Structure formats: C-alpha cells, structure tokens
Amino acid sequence: MGYLCxxxxxxxxVGFILGVDTVAVVVISALVSVLVSRIDFVFTNLMVRSVGSAGILPQLLATLGTVFTVSGVGQATSKAISGLLVTIY
Structure with missing residues (x-):
C-alpha cells in the first residue's frame, strides 16, 4: 500500500504545478487513492478465491501443530506406541 502514498x-x-485549488487537489488525491485501493481489493479478492482453502492450509496446520505440542499429544502418542512395541516384541 506504499504506492498509494x-x-x-x-x-x-501535479495539482500544485497546474495551479489547482488546495482543497480540490486533496479531494482528487483521496478519490484516486480510494479508486486504486478498491481495484487492488478486487484483484486480491479474486486471487484469494482462486486459491481457495489451500491458501490458509499452512496456517491451519501450524496452529494445529502448536495446539498438539502444548497439549502433549506427541508425548502421549510416543508412550502409547513404545508400550505397544514392547508388548509385541
């Protein structure tokens, strides 16, 4: 969004060079910024829709991994598997 600034x-x-009134220049610059940001939003929205749920899958998996790590699921699973392997062999 730095290009909007x-x-x-x-x-x-350009408005000052052409001698346009200050208020008109500010209004024109605000309108141009809103128009460009709206176009940018539409293209971003289309891109997100085309990617679909695969776009947020890495964030969801990272969150799930964090939840499993904090809750100790990995340690419980390793104990269960090691206990199972001991009884089999």
Missing part, C-alpha cells in the same frame, strides 16, 4: 503525493504535486 506515492500516488497521492504525485497527484498533489
């Missing part, structure tokens, strides 16, 4: 500054500079 640069775009706003560019509109203000």
């Amino acid at each position: 640069l775009l706003g500054v560019l509109v203000i500079v």
Whole structure:
C-alpha cells in the first residue's frame, strides 16, 4: 500500500504545478487513492478465491501443530506406541 502514498503525493504535486485549488487537489488525491485501493481489493479478492482453502492450509496446520505440542499429544502418542512395541516384541 506504499504506492498509494506515492500516488497521492504525485497527484498533489501535479495539482500544485497546474495551479489547482488546495482543497480540490486533496479531494482528487483521496478519490484516486480510494479508486486504486478498491481495484487492488478486487484483484486480491479474486486471487484469494482462486486459491481457495489451500491458501490458509499452512496456517491451519501450524496452529494445529502448536495446539498438539502444548497439549502433549506427541508425548502421549510416543508412550502409547513404545508400550505397544514392547508388548509385541
């Protein structure tokens, strides 16, 4: 979103060079920023929809791993498997 700031500054500079009123320059720069951010939002939304749930799968798996680590599921599973292996052999 840094380019929106640069775009706003560019509109203000061009407005002052052309001798446009200050309020009009600020309004024009705000409108241009809103328009560009809306276009950016639409493309981002389309990209997220095209990726689907696979886009958030790594975050979900990382969260699930953290929950399992904190709750001690790994230690309980290793004890259960080691106890099972001892009784088999």
